[in-house]
Amino acid sequence: xxxxxxxxxxxxxxxxxxxxxxxxxxxxxxxxxxxxxxxxxxxxxxxxxxxxxxxxxxxxxxxxxxxxxxxxxxxxxxxxxxxxxxxxxxxxxxxxxxxxxxxxxxxxxxxxxxxxxxxxxxxxxxxxxxxxxxxxxxxxxxxxxxxxxxxxxxxxxxxxxxxxxxxxxxxxxxxxxxxxxxxxxxxxxxxxxxxxxxxxxxxxxxxxxxxxxxxxxxxxxxxxxxxxxxxxxxxxxxxxxxxxxxxxxxxxxxxxxxxxxxxxxxxxxxxxxxxxxxxxxxxxxxxxxxxxxxxxxxxxxxxxxxxxxxxxxxxxxxxxxxxxxxxxxxxxxxxxxxxxxxxxxxxxxxxxxxxxxxxxxxxxxxxxxxxxxxxxxxxxxxxxxxxxxxxxxxxxxxxxxxxxxxxxxxxxxxxxxxxxxxxxxxxxxxxxxxxxxxxxxxxxxxxxxxxxxxxxxxxxxxxxxxxxxxxxxxxxxxxxxxxxxxxxxxxxxxxxxxxxxxx
Amino acid sequence: xxxxxxxxxxxxxxxxxxxxxxxxxxxxxxxxxxxxxxxxxxxxxxxxxxxxxxxxxxxxxxxxxxxxxxxxxxxxxxxxxxxxxxxxxxxxxxxxxxxxxxxxxxxxxxxxxxxxxxxxxxxxxxxxxxxxxxxxxxxxxxxxxxxxxxxxxxxxxxxxxxxxxxxxxxxxxxxxxxxxxxxxxxxxxxxxxxxxxxxxxxxxxxxxxxxxxxxxxxxxxxxxxxxxxxxxxxxxxxxxxxxxxxxxxxxxxxxxxxxxxxxxxxxxxxxxxxxxxxxxxxxxxxxxxxxxxxxxxxxxxxxxxxxxxxxxxxxxxxxxxxxxxx
Amino acid sequence: xxxxxxxxxxxxxxxxxxxxxxxxxxxxxxxxxxxxxxxxxxxxxxxxxxxxxxxxxxxxxxxxxxxxxxxxxxxxxxxxxxxxxxxxxxxxxxxxxxxxxxxxxxxxxxxxxxxxxxxxxxxxxxxxxxxxxxxxxxxxxxxxxxxxxxxxxxxxxxxxxxxx
Numbered sequence: 001x002x003x004x005x006x007x008x009x010x011x012x013x014x015x016x017x018x019x020x021x022x023x024x025x026x027x028x029x030x031x032x033x034x035x036x037x038x039x040x041x042x043x044x045x046x047x048x049x050x051x052x053x054x055x056x057x058x059x060x061x062x063x064x065x066x067x068x069x070x071x072x073x074x075x076x077x078x079x080x081x082x083x084x085x086x087x088x089x090x091x092x093x094x095x096x097x098x099x100x101x102x103x104x105x106x107x108x109x110x111x112x113x114x115x116x117x118x119x120x121x122x123x124x125x126x127x128x129x130x131x132x133x134x135x136x137x138x139x140x141x142x143x144x145x146x147x148x149x150x151x152x153x154x155x156x157x158x159x160x161x162x163x164x165x166x167x168x169x170x171x172x173x174x175x176x177x178x179x180x181x182x183x184x185x186x187x188x189x190x191x192x193x194x195x196x197x198x199x200x201x202x203x204x205x206x207x208x209x210x211x212x213x214x215x216x217x218x219x220x221x222x223x224x225x226x227x228x229x230x231x232x233x234x235x236x237x238x239x240x241x242x243x244x245x246x247x248x249x250x251x252x253x254x255x256x257x258x259x260x261x262x263x264x265x266x267x268x269x270x271x272x273x274x275x276x277x278x279x280x281x282x283x284x285x286x287x288x289x290x291x292x293x294x295x296x297x298x299x300x301x302x303x304x305x306x307x308x309x310x311x312x313x314x315x316x317x318x319x320x321x322x323x324x325x326x327x328x329x330x331x332x333x334x335x336x337x338x339x340x341x342x343x344x345x346x347x348x349x350x351x352x353x354x355x356x357x358x359x360x361x362x363x364x365x366x367x368x369x370x371x372x373x374x375x376x377x378x379x380x381x382x383x384x385x386x387x388x389x390x391x392x393x394x395x396x397x398x399x400x401x402x403x404x405x406x407x408x409x410x411x412x413x414x415x416x417x418x419x420x421x422x423x424x425x426x427x428x429x430x431x432x433x434x435x436x437x438x439x440x441x442x443x444x445x446x447x448x449x450x451x452x453x454x455x456x457x458x459x460x461x462x463x464x465x466x467x468x469x470x471x472x473x474x475x476x477x478x479x480x481x482x483x484x485x486x487x488x489x490x491x492x493x494x495x496x497x498x499x500x501x502x503x
Numbered sequence: 504x505x506x507x508x509x510x511x512x513x514x515x516x517x518x519x520x521x522x523x524x525x526x527x528x529x530x531x532x533x534x535x536x537x538x539x540x541x542x543x544x545x546x547x548x549x550x551x552x553x554x555x556x557x558x559x560x561x562x563x564x565x566x567x568x569x570x571x572x573x574x575x576x577x578x579x580x581x582x583x584x585x586x587x588x589x590x591x592x593x594x595x596x597x598x599x600x601x602x603x604x605x606x607x608x609x610x611x612x613x614x615x616x617x618x619x620x621x622x623x624x625x626x627x628x629x630x631x632x633x634x635x636x637x638x639x640x641x642x643x644x645x646x647x648x649x650x651x652x653x654x655x656x657x658x659x660x661x662x663x664x665x666x667x668x669x670x671x672x673x674x675x676x677x678x679x680x681x682x683x684x685x686x687x688x689x690x691x692x693x694x695x696x697x698x699x700x701x702x703x704x705x706x707x708x709x710x711x712x713x714x715x716x717x718x719x720x721x722x723x724x725x726x727x728x729x730x731x732x733x734x735x736x737x738x739x740x741x742x743x744x745x746x747x748x749x750x751x752x753x754x755x756x757x758x759x760x761x762x763x764x765x766x767x768x769x770x771x772x773x774x775x776x777x778x779x780x781x782x783x784x785x786x787x788x789x790x791x792x793x794x795x796x797x798x799x800x801x802x803x804x805x806x807x808x809x810x811x812x813x814x815x816x817x818x819x820x821x822x823x824x825x826x827x828x829x
Numbered sequence: 830x831x832x833x834x835x836x837x838x839x840x841x842x843x844x845x846x847x848x849x850x851x852x853x854x855x856x857x858x859x860x861x862x863x864x865x866x867x868x869x870x871x872x873x874x875x876x877x878x879x880x881x882x883x884x885x886x887x888x889x890x891x892x893x894x895x896x897x898x899x900x901x902x903x904x905x906x907x908x909x910x911x912x913x914x915x916x917x918x919x920x921x922x923x924x925x926x927x928x929x930x931x932x933x934x935x936x937x938x939x940x941x942x943x944x945x946x947x948x949x950x951x952x953x954x955x956x957x958x959x960x961x962x963x964x965x966x967x968x969x970x971x972x973x974x975x976x977x978x979x980x981x982x983x984x985x986x987x988x989x990x991x992x993x
Contacts, residue, residue: 046545046572053558144704145688168884172841175876179848182870185577187691190610190666190828191866192576193856199583199614203575224955225921268698323717324698331546331694338546339554341793346721390956394948395970397928402978402986405935408573408580414932422925430837448869449691456688457660457705460862 006349007130010357014365019063023362026064027369030071031377034078037085037212037396039403041072042328049336058340058355062333063362066316069329070122070363073312074370077114077305078381082107083396085216089207090272090308092438093280095215096162097293097300104296107385109242111378113250113298114305116242119371121258121306125313126363128262129320134346136314137321140266145457146465149450150474151267152443155274157481158281159443162435164294169432177440180205188452200412209404211438213417216400218424218434220393241378242298250302253283257306265311268318268326272311273442279307294433313363319344320356532592532770533566539597539760542581544574547693548630548713549598551794552758556597556627556778559787563780570597577665578603579614586615590763592770599623600757600806602668605814609821610667610828619764622771623810625778626759626801628791630711632673632730633738637703638723645727645747648706649683658684661707662696665689667826669756670696670709672817673730675824676751677744700724711756712737716795730755737795753820754813758796759806775803830888838888842881849874923955940979940986945971 013019033044045065052061076087081098094114101110128136143151156174163170183194184204195201242250257279264275283303284293293300315326323345325331337344342352349356385392404417427434458464466472539557543549553570560568573581578601588594604617634645642648652659663670666689678685688705690696693714700708701723708715708724712735718724719738726741730753734743744751760778762771781787782800791798801809830838848870852858856867931947938946948970952963979986 042545046570049554050557050567050569141698141702144699144702168880168887172877172880172884175873175880179870179873182873184575186866187665188689189866190577190689191856193866193870194851199576200580203580221921221925224924225917268695322701323721324694324701325546328544331544334546335551335554338551338794339558339790341790343717343793345717390952390958391966391970393924394951394955397931398944398947398970398974401928401931401935402940402974405986408575409584411932411936414935418925418928418932421928426837430833444869448864452864452868453688453690453699455862455864456686459658459686462862 003130006353006357007361009353010359010361011364013059013354013358014063014361019060019358019362020365022060022064023067023366024369026067026069027071027366027373030068030073031075031370031373032071033068034072034075034087037079037083037087037208037216037400037403039406040088040208040329041069042332043406044068044072045329045332045336049332052336053339058337058342058352059358061336061340062355062359063366065333065336066359066362067366067369069333070309070312070366071370072329073122073309074115074118074374077118077301078111079216081110081114081301082381082385083216084219085396085400086211086438087208088272089211089438089442090276090304090311092211092215092273092435093162093276093304094301094308096280096435097295097297099219100294100296101298101301102385106296106298107382108378109246109298110301111381112242112375113246113302115371115374115378116247117250117254117257117302117306118309119367120254121261121310122313122367122370123364124258125262125265125310126360126367129313129317129363130360133317133321136266137317140268140318141322142470143267144468145450145453146468146471147474148267149447149454150465150471150478151264151274152446152450154474154478154481155277156440156443156447157478158277159436159439161281161284162277162294162433162439164433164435166431170436173427173432173434174436174440177437178444180210180437181441181444182448188449188456198412200408200410203408205416205441206404206407206413207438207442208407209413209417210420210441212400212404213420214424214427214434214437216396216424217417217421218426218428220396221421221425222428223389224393241375246298250298253279253299253303254306256282256286257303258310261307261310262314264307265314266317266326268315268324271315271326272308273439275307275311276304277439279303316359316363320348320359321346323348532773533564535593536566537568537593537595538571539568539595540581540585541570541572541597542574542578542601542603543598544572544692548711548756548794548796549601549758551713552628552791552796553597555787555790555794556760556781558790559781559784560777562784563777568595577607577668579607582617582621583614585761586620586763588763590765590767592762592766592774594763595624595774596621596761597758599759599761600626600810600813602665602756605754605757605810606667606669606672606817606821608814609818610826618810618814621761622764622766622803623806624760624762624771624774624803625782626757626799626806626809627778627782628758628796629755629799630713630758630796631735631755632670632709632753633712633715633726633735633741634674634677634728634730634744635700635708635710635715635719635724635726636706637700638725639703640706640725642706643725645677645744645749648727649681652683652685658686659707660686660688660705661709662699662705663687663689663709664693664696665691667828669753669817672820672824672826673751673753673755674707674709675826676753676820677730677749679824680744680749680751712797713795735797737797754816757810757813759801759810771803830885834888838881838885841877841884845874845877845879845881847874848877920955924951927951927955936987939988941971941975941988944974 033039033041045068055061076091077094079085079087080091080094081102084095084099086092086095098110160170183201185192185202192202260279261275265271283299284290315330318324318326319330325334342355401414404413454464466475539553541550541553557568557570573584585594585596661674671687674685674687690699693710697710697714699705715724719726728744728747729735729741730744730751732752782798788798852867852871857865858867858871859865927950931943934943948967952958952966
């Protein structure tokens with residue numbers, strides 16, 4: 001079946017009343033789940049999996065779950081922007097400029113551009129998926145440990161751009177994040193690190209607990225200490241949608257974010273995080289006013305949000321074409337398909353074309369449903385900020401506590417959440433930028449694990465990182481970036497020395 | 504006065520809601536859904552087997568069995584959760600007999616005793632270790648690869664799902680038995696290891712049939728051997744290691760169901776009977792066949808004996824191979 | 830360097846030393862071509878020490894003139910402390926204590942009751958609301974939470990062990 005025929009048949013499948021209903025339900029649940037801090041799409045899909053057993057055909061089941069998955073991506077930006085609460089790794093970068101925009105009264109445009117960017121990116125990514133899925137999947141297979149190492153290292157370097165004013169402080173935060181990430185059992189040696197006898201630490205800290213604690217709870221503690229009433233400014237309630245000027249500024253960011261997210265998202269395990277980081281760094285670099293980043297630049301929201309949505313769409317590619325799930329949510333969808341007797345992989349398109357094309361078509365439809373769902377909601381969310389802080393703060397704490405607890409059903413996570421909240425508060429007071437922390441936390445194990453795997457593969461030969469083509473390319477980009485930074489820094493130092501001499 | 508009335512009503516409402524949701528202990532077992540704790544994340548072979556059970560279970564029981572994934576700590580977190588849960592039959596351990604039950608206790612101190620703190624209820628399946636290589640590989644058989652390695656004096660690289668797990672031990676045993684250097688590269692789980700081999704980043708890989716069968720069918724892998732005493736019925740054309748002259752056979756991964764040791768006998772009997780019916784169910788057998796997981800049922804008592812045997816065998820192997828977590 | 834920065838700097842240095850020591854002796858760093866479990870943490874420990882020193886040097890060499898703004902930590906820490914703590918500090922401490930209490934009670938008395946007490950405690954102690962308003966807010970929020978998480982999303986939350 002040719003691509004064109006396939007897609008047409010897919011639409012016929014996706015647009016049946018039952019599948020439309022499932023798609024909408026998925027989008028709705030997904031948005032709700034994304035908005036609720038702590039509860040992730042993977043957990044929700046797991047909860048709903050048994051319900052799908054009673055549906056005979058696999059198509060509506062997968063449409064439901066896929067809807068939840070990217071609905072959560074849309075919703076995750078909401079709490080990031082409004083409350084500085086990232087729902088998942090990919091939304092952390094959105095917090096940085098998104099929350100600042102909300103504090104300046106621009107929550108509406110921020111949410112709006114996030115939704116629009118997500119829609120464009122998601123739609124383009126699905127088109128890319130339709131046309132290029134098999135060759136891209138093979139490309140993704142070529143990403144072995146050396147490539148993952150180089151890419152994650154690149155991501156970490158990009159995370160330095162999040163360090164705000166003081167690079168030294170940013171690096172300290174990054175190292176702290178790396179250390180937090182190494183707590184727990186080390187997969188390469190089997191040893192448990194830094195657990196100090198506490199059993200719960202053997203599996204390491206949970207990302208959501210850390211990010212939500214440091215960003216969200218820390219922010220709440222900080223706000224509580226401010227004299228006078230804390231009201232997140234929403235005087236300009238009328239400006240709920242992005243203005244034309246915002247759109248003009250963001251459209252290139254959205255385009256770049258889409259491309260970055262699409263390609264990096266194919267790589268299993270961390271594609272969305274790295275793509276949002278790379279997008280932020282790229283936007284900051286090409287911007288004519290980079291000093292705005294970190295203070296509420298709309299490109300800093302548009303780019304990463306587009307990137308993470310494109311990544312979540314393209315992460316379906318390895319699943320549908322190779323049968324390899326790239327992250328926890330996709331793994332759930334994978335499990336559901338297998339239980340129903342559908343084997344994702346190279347034969348999926350031949351054995352079950354209805355599933356393959358039906359799911360892809362539902363992704364188009366899903367994106368449309370989500371933008372229709374989310375844009376009007378922007379006004380509603382903005383109103384949420386007008387709830388008195390005396391009620392908003394404890395309710396948010398409750399949400400995050402329940403979310404954290406539900407990850408492993410242990411009270412330990414609640415204590416960890418509070419401890420991270422204290423850390424976030426302290427960092428805020430000491431004028432540290434917390435951004436690099438959760439990112440280093442995620443990237444650290446990737447970098448370390450991949451490096452040690454690569455060295456095992458090569459027998460200790462470090463050249464493995466540059467003799468393989470993909471890895472070499474990434475290392476080259478990395479080197480260019482570092483050199484570029486150095487040159488820039490030297491020039492700036494010379495200029496200020498020149499200014500001082502002239503004075 | 505008005506405030507007092509309103510206040511009282513409100514507090515009464517609150518108390519009522521607080522009291523709801525509790526189940527009295529006199530209800531007949533099972534009177535609420537049962538949690539099946541899985542020590543792995545979704546999509547893995549243990550998870551899929553558990554979901555197959557979950558799907559078929561409602562046919563034979565009035566209450567559903569709900570799969571709860573608790574990955575982490577290489578499986579220890581989940582098992583410990585079950586060990587410490589209330590022994591009322593509402594928390595079960597799906598995947599009893601996995602690597603961290605039969606292999607890990609030989610290598611490090613466990614926060615519980617996998618044999619005293621849990622009662623075996625049924626063995627569902629045994630996942631053997633299959634040794635595979637990429638289809639594009641220059642080698643068509645394990646002896647070829649071994650011969651090459653000895654001749655060129657270069658090590659063979661192999662992906663394994665985790666350090667000192669069943670696959671790692673099998674490959675290390677092959678290495679010793681054949682007298683060749685095989686470097687095992689641990690990955691974060693079976694899927695990750697298989698993906699690495701699929702990408703051609705390592706020369707050899709070990710996996711369970713459910714993990715490697717799809718790739719073999721897709722023509723991406725060539726199966727080289729199985730680590731069993733006799734050939735695996737789902738892979739009849741694949742020789743055993745013994746046939747190839749390598750004297751290694753391991754139990755791979757055993758997957759069963761367990762419950763906290765103090766669970767009442769009637770509850771255990773109910774679970775055992777229900778699981779037996781599940782394993783004999785046609786739909787269950789079909790799903791497991793689709794998943795490339797053989798159904799190999801043993802009842803509680805036999806399973807207990809089997810676990811002890813497998814545990815002891817691994818102990819011997821680990822001593823021989825001098826495997827430690829340094 | 831403000832007092833808080835000074836303390837933080839020492840903490841960073843101390844942490845660096847501890848981590849480096851622990852990694853080297855307990856975790857084994859291996860050799861460069863086969864890094865052990867302690868390899869990365871060891872480097873992190875060294876990095877923290879180096880960065881801590883660098884931070885201190887930066888502060889000493891590039892003393893910036895005291896800023897006029899009154900919102901930075903400098904103002905909070907170095908000003909003459911009033912005889913009693915400002916209300917906002919008290920508020921923060923109470924909020925923190927309430928949250929910790931919630932964490933402790935969560936599994937012991939069940940989700941619903943703990944949430945109820947948390948919200949009530951917050952309204953009364955942190956926000957100093959009137960009793961009636963506090964109770965109404967508390968019950969509404971707790972009911973909403975329960976409905977959302979237990980009924981709609983079916984999240985597993987501990988019920989009151991004293992009742993079952």
